[in-house]
Amino acid sequence: MCGIAGVFHHQSEQAIDAQTLVNMAAIMHHRGPDGFGYQIKDARGVGFSHARLSIIDLDENRARQPFLSADQRLMLAHNGEFYDFKRIRADLTARGARFRTKSDSEIVLHLYERYGLDTTLKSLRGEFAFSLYDEKEDSLYLVRDRFGIKPLYWTETANGVVFGSELKVLFAHPEVKREFSPQGLYHQLIQVMVPGSTAFEGVQQVQPGYVVKLKRVNGKLQISEHKYWDVDFPLEHQHAGDEADEQAYIEGVRAQLLEAVQHRMTADVPVGCYLSGGIDSCSILGLAAASTQTSVKAFTIGFDSDDYDETPIAVEMAEATQADHHIMRLKANDLYDHFVKTLWHTERTIYNTLGVAKYLMSQQVNQAGYKVVMTGEGSDELFAGYPAFRKDMFLHGLDHLPEVERLEWQELLEKNNALFKGAMLAREEFVSEAFNQKMGFTPSCVQPWLSCSPIAEKLMAQGMRDKVADYDPSAAIADTLDDTMLRDRHPLDRAQYVWIKTMLEGQILTWGGDRVDMANSMEARPAFLDHHLAEYAFKVPPHLRIKGNKEKYVLREAMKGLLPETLYKREKFAFMAPPAHTDPEKWKAVEKLADQFLSKEAVEQAGLLDYDEVTATFARHNDEQTPAEERVQLDAVINHLLGVQILHHHFVATDVPADAQKRADELGWHA
DSSP states (O other), X not given: OOEEEEEEESSTTSOOOHHHHHHHHHTTGGGOBTOEEEEEETTTTEEEEEEBOOSSOOOHHHHOSSEEOTTSOEEEEEEEEESSHHHHHHHXXXXXXXXXXXXXXXXXXXXXXXXXXXXXXXXXXXXXXXXXXXXXXXXXXXXXXXXXXXXXXXXXXXXXXXXXXXXXXXXXSTTSOOOBOHHHHHHHHHSOOOTTOOSBTTEEEXXXXXXXXXXXXXXXXXXXXXXXXXXXXXXXXXXXXXTOOHXXXXXXXXXXXXXXXXXXXXXXXXXXXXXXXXXXXXXXXXXXXXXXXXXXXXXXXXXXXXXXXXXXXXXXXXXXXXXXXXXXXXXXXHHHHTHHHHHHHHOSOOSSTHHHHHHHHHHXXXXXXXXXXXXXXXXXXXXXXSHHHHHHHHHHSOXXXXXXXXXXXXXXXXXXXXXXXXXXXXXXXXXXXXXXXXXXXXXXXXHHHXXXXXXXXXXXXXXXXXXXXXXXXXXXXXXXXXXXXXXXXXXXXXXXXXXXXXXXXXXXXXXXXXXXXXXXXXXXXXXXXXXXXXXXXXXXXXXXXXXXXXXXXXXXXXXXXXXXXXXXXOOOOOOSOOOGGGOXXXXXXXXXXXXXXXXXXXXXXXXXXXXXXXXXXXXXXXOTTSOHHHHHHHHHHHHHHHHHHHHHIIIIISOHHHHHHHXXXXXXXXX
């Protein structure tokens, strides 16, 4: 739920413009259309604002944020949901706390007052990002949930720090510069980001499981960060071997997932479910339906391509659970018709138009009167569902297999992974020295994107290219990974760790999750990313995550009674939109966008790309002799080319502070 924003000045006596805070909330009205609030602590140089999507405690006057503690010492602005908050409230009340709202957010103030930040964070369960100012310490804490489900950005200006739930919130502040960094541009073109970074100069993210602390000392903010949680797999020798009690793990996964789903059904508004034809969302719907006496609303995206459409299985699952089923059927050109608007929300490039499809789906969820849905994100990360994991398991985790069995594995991998090559799998093996040194091999999940580096570098304008001449994008990513979480771990655990730290946070939870969901005031709740479930899943032995070349084995067995037989037996399917080259109408829509954003004039004005190389890339894509796998890769590259130009249009060429003021005026939001 909601969006947050704020300013913390170096000098406590420097005044904060209240209307700027309101404008920062107004530009993210889509995140919180149900009301706004702001607070400025006079003579403290700190102010917060908040745009609210009311899901728990619908009383707008009572639950309006930012919150102040009873003694005015603490100020809080929160985005997200805390689960199991009623138990925590009851315990705190028994210890003398006095709550002024029914909101889950308020528990942070009372936990922090009594126990401090470290214990508070251990108590919080859910998806969240919040800012907490402590007047006694004269410190501001920026906190993000364990997996990065909710976004939180910050940047330093001449006068202090500006933060917010989206980049456009920061850009609405007139002191924040809006320009691409050369490294940020490079990573937009290859898809995979450096954790904690953005495309823009000086703008950072609070990393998942981290706290950024800003403490004012002698008129200057001292900035530090620390990690309060990480993806901590057991050491390899600590995993149970062949003697593992398989049934116990199956029962454990079932119990943990059921609890996570039931917590996420807590709301003062109806909760629906996204439903693809995969095990993940079908499991969520099945457990949700079994946990309530009413029919669950289910929402499905259907594509006009048999290779990518999962509607038939989704229909079967909806009928089995007696769900109220809504199907949105998309045609090829629907996706690029909404590409530009989608990128205003994602604030980063996207390699596949699944992000557009999910943007359109959240629109329909909103029109159906729903604010909350549960989703299946996180399952593949916990239970090794992606083709890259099977490949790494085969290459690095099954050295002990007899040659005959290894050949059988290899044959199955080649057959099953054909649809993913060029996108989720590299066309050819790519080796990164930095990753090899860090973890012993280059994980398959980052290979397709890192392999685009030579292409991306050539596509950059000469001035930008010169600034990354000695830059190694793979080393920049590898350097952020914690050695202690990789050392002495099973190869599959290492591969999953890298995916969670890169693709999950930077892609799936961003342009495939929060940003396109909240674009239409719709909160997604990924039950698989409940940290209690995750910590249990980390302990499941690798051979029960992938067993006999069957991915997500332990989850599949745990959900066997809920799933249609066809789905139970089915292998991992590529839930992605059909690439542009697969449909003439879709490619026409790409060319129409290119005429606008990749024309010679547009490219030269932005100063980001090399027009001759852009033209050559399109020529290679259109050459009928170009192999299909390469065209899949070029589809992604072209999406990124369009993306950086569109982002430049949205956030650099456009006067964002003026747009924010205009939006506030339209809404009637004034200080």
